[in-house]
Amino acid sequence: MAVSSKSEARRDQIQRAAEKVFARSGFQESTISDIAKEAGLSDATIYEYFASKEELLFSIPGELTLEEKEFLEFHLAHVRGAGNKLRSLIYHYLWFWQSHPDYASVAMLILKQNRKFVDTEAYRIIQETYRMIPDIIRDGIASGEFDPSIRIGVATSMVLGAIEHMVVHRLLHGKPDDLLDYVDYLTDTVLRGIQKQDSAKDVTVHVTVNADGSHSVK
């Protein structure tokens, strides 16, 4: 995480400036000049480090993406139970996007809709990270924690969709103030939707069998 060289520091400085500017104005509306000004450098210097405005945009996820993936994998490895993993994951994502709002803007509002971005290494890593969700769900089904009748893809869309929807809503409307307040509500609701019903509550049925074979239930 420590920046190795002078040159790396410059790259990073430019990426941070670009992130800020792109988040504020969008990609097309941001100019290299804006970014250079934000970074306290000249336009030409930007091009010493990035071949084009688009390359600069695509470089922003950079190592952050990989670090995130590893951090999340490391963490979840220590959590027992699919439900708990899901809660951790939801917590982590909401926390992550909330604490990196500029990056969130770039990722959610700019990169996600860019058709060229999908050919990127960063995109691949993001997709891999997202794949943890169906993996957890699959594990939960295998362990009997989740209901086998649910569709993994649907459940994944529900989790990811809800997270992204909340993040985008906050970016665009500034509400809610703190996404983390909703981790448990979201997790609980999701879990109730996908958990095995009988694992969730004990139903005690009292059956009284009479001498004549008739019975009553209470």
Place this chain on the structure above:
Amino acid sequence: MAVSSKSEARRDQIQRAAEKVFARSGFQESTISDIAKEAGLSDATIYEYFASKEELLFSIPGELTLEEKEFLEFHLAHVRGAGNKLRSLIYHYLWFWQSHPDYASVAMLILKQNRKFVDTEAYRIIQETYRMIPDIIRDGIASGEFDPSIRIGVATSMVLGAIEHMVVHRLLHGKPDDLLDYVDYLTDTVLRGIQKQDSAKDVTVHVTVNADGSHSVK
């Protein structure tokens, strides 16, 4: 719904062309020239009907949005039960986006991230339409069908997020082929997450009483 005048037909023709072109290339990458060509008109003619490229973009949702809203409201008015309303709504949205892919591209990939679009009449109508979801959920809670402990906003994000996630995924990756296959899976999972647990299901317990008075439950 019938197009009133010659002029209205022209407007519509241009909007359809723009929808197609924007869907194919994005907003910034589409030129007025492209749209004019697609419409079989000259560039200047576009400006006889729309003041700017952006106004043209923002006009695309146009009446469709209002029609949709009314159609959906009309339909749901005849559906009994919050759960059933939700199923109808999910069905309707998935069907709608799937059958209007160009419009879906414009709405999901272009308009949704545009900060100026939020000041638009069309945006207001869309938001109003979306508000049917929390309304249904609120009604479901009031009627005892849904669990009062759930958070309406969270549940709304879940429903809307899942729908949009599935639509966008299909737009960008072409899968799944038919979103409608997933209406029931999605609805069921969502409903299980928000329904009152004990009101929700019929439990059938088969008790077999043996001759010796012992019994087994299945």
Place this chain on the structure above:
Amino acid sequence: MAVSSKSEARRDQIQRAAEKVFARSGFQESTISDIAKEAGLSDATIYEYFASKEELLFSIPGELTLEEKEFLEFHLAHVRGAGNKLRSLIYHYLWFWQSHPDYASVAMLILKQNRKFVDTEAYRIIQETYRMIPDIIRDGIASGEFDPSIRIGVATSMVLGAIEHMVVHRLLHGKPDDLLDYVDYLTDTVLRGIQKQDSAKDVTVHVTVNADGSHSVK
């Protein structure tokens, strides 16, 4: 030669302006802005007629080249004798380049050294026109007018080289004032180099006989 349409006139106007500016400053040193100013148009208008600065440059020879070729072919068809044809041709080229100094600059100092220009239709036509020289020489040899021992390529280089050298010298140093003064000197010298020695000349001898019977020859 008559300009057909409004649009053709504009193209031509731009080409004339470009010719002038390129001749004055060279290709790289000329800006589209310079050309637009010279033409009394805006920069953008240039691009309505030519896709790029380079395309504009390459378009300059345009029809002029073809007209020249046809004009020269037409003329030479009426000239009898290879030597006379060569004289006409030399006259024509010196006259042509001298009366189109801007075009001469563009052709001799810019286009001739451009490696992309050789892939051009205009280049092909120019080459074809130049091919008249070896053709005439070949004919002259066949008819017995020229010496069969000369090398056609060498003689062609001599003729063309001399013409171009004189034209370029005049362009760069402003001398001589009138290239046409040298048509006969050049032609005569060239012809003496390639004609069959004994077939070649009429000798006029002026003999003055004095009263005393003595005479002088001049």
Place this chain on the structure above:
Amino acid sequence: MAVSSKSEARRDQIQRAAEKVFARSGFQESTISDIAKEAGLSDATIYEYFASKEELLFSIPGELTLEEKEFLEFHLAHVRGAGNKLRSLIYHYLWFWQSHPDYASVAMLILKQNRKFVDTEAYRIIQETYRMIPDIIRDGIASGEFDPSIRIGVATSMVLGAIEHMVVHRLLHGKPDDLLDYVDYLTDTVLRGIQKQDSAKDVTVHVTVNADGSHSVK
């Protein structure tokens, strides 16, 4: 001729690299970066030895030009007869350009058309060297070897034009393979054009003057 210092060697190394790069890509299309890479140095180092890209270009003819001049002068001093001198000179030039193709490209395709180059010391030396041609011709006329009616400038253009035309043709089209094959053909043709005709053949005219003043020629 031996390189005096370390610094001189560096200069030379850079000039050779520049020559190569300029020959390959032309002046404007070559970058200092290209040259530095070719020389195995950094961009900045180029500027330790040359004040600007243009100065570097103009420096290329450098001593070579002077050496050539002296070499040619020394050689021709030992050749007897204007015709023989001309043959030697033609041989020398064709050989020189052919054996220095990169320099030929730079000189013929870049420097020759550069209006600033004419203010250069190197240009002066080249012109002085070229002046050997009219000098030889003048000597030939004075000695009675060449025809006094020829125009020195025209003959010079013919010689120089032919040489340069052949060299450029070879540079641009790769033909002919060996220019030296044409030394004699070119020289012979040129010489026949400028040599005294009567030195080539004697014409005897018998004029009989009659008593009445009439005459007959035989």
Place this chain on the structure above:
DNA sequence: CATGAATGAGTGTTCATTCAT
């Protein structure tokens, strides 16, 4: 002596938009 790093100055090109006809 060599260079990594930075930049000023410049320019070709695009395109939404206007307007006379």
Place this chain on the structure above:
DNA sequence: TATGAATGAACACTCATTCAT
């Protein structure tokens, strides 16, 4: 109503050149 023609306003990108180390 429709459009051909024109352009103002931008902007990404290049590269020769400088200078502290």
